[in-house]
Amino acid sequence: MDSLDSRIIDHLRINARAGYGDIGTSIGLSASAVKRRVDRLVADGVIRGFTIQVDPAVEGLSTEAYVELFCRGTVSPAELRRILSAVPEVVDAGTVTGSADAIVRIRSRDIPSLELALEKVRQAPNVDHTRSAIVLSRLIDRVHD
Incomplete structure (x- = not known):
């Protein structure tokens, strides 16, 4: 994992739905390069999944x-x-x-x-x-x- 991978992960931590193009623009890579890196990070087990966060209070768990x-x-x-x-x-x-x-x-x-x-x-x-x-x-x- 290099500094570009770390920056991609930082973007995905903030918004797991961020587009590859948006991430790429921010860190200086093409959308396809970002996608390849994300695919590799998933395959290597660095990224273990993508999920949503629901406010526990909305689910009645306050x-x-x-x-x-x-x-x-x-x-x-x-x-x-x-x-x-x-x-x-x-x-x-x-x-x-x-x-x-x-x-x-x-x-x-x-x-x-x-x-x-x-x-x-x-x-x-x-x-x-x-x-x-x-x-x-x-x-x-x-x-x-």
Whole structure:
């Protein structure tokens, strides 16, 4: 990957629907050259997909929380993935260093539905307890901005 590929990716991050000609004009390449590069980036797995971002509030998912997950004993990442995949409100999760075993991001309609989602997570046999923080306002979201 070279600097032109990086600039193409920067344009696609801002607008995945940007035309090859528009990108090419901006970075000094023809539309066909941009298309070839994008095709190669996709084939090489650098670009893993193109998607849309829907405002969660429009879908009725305006309540968001970050949840620290604490497990009993040793639980593999595969087991945590299995547990968390069963809870549709879980939108993001990862294992972490520190006292928690994982950090989970949950989106729900409201506080009662958030509580139900947390109960689903807590009922897993290896989960000891959770610690939650409800998001009041989103300050930075580089993934979706």
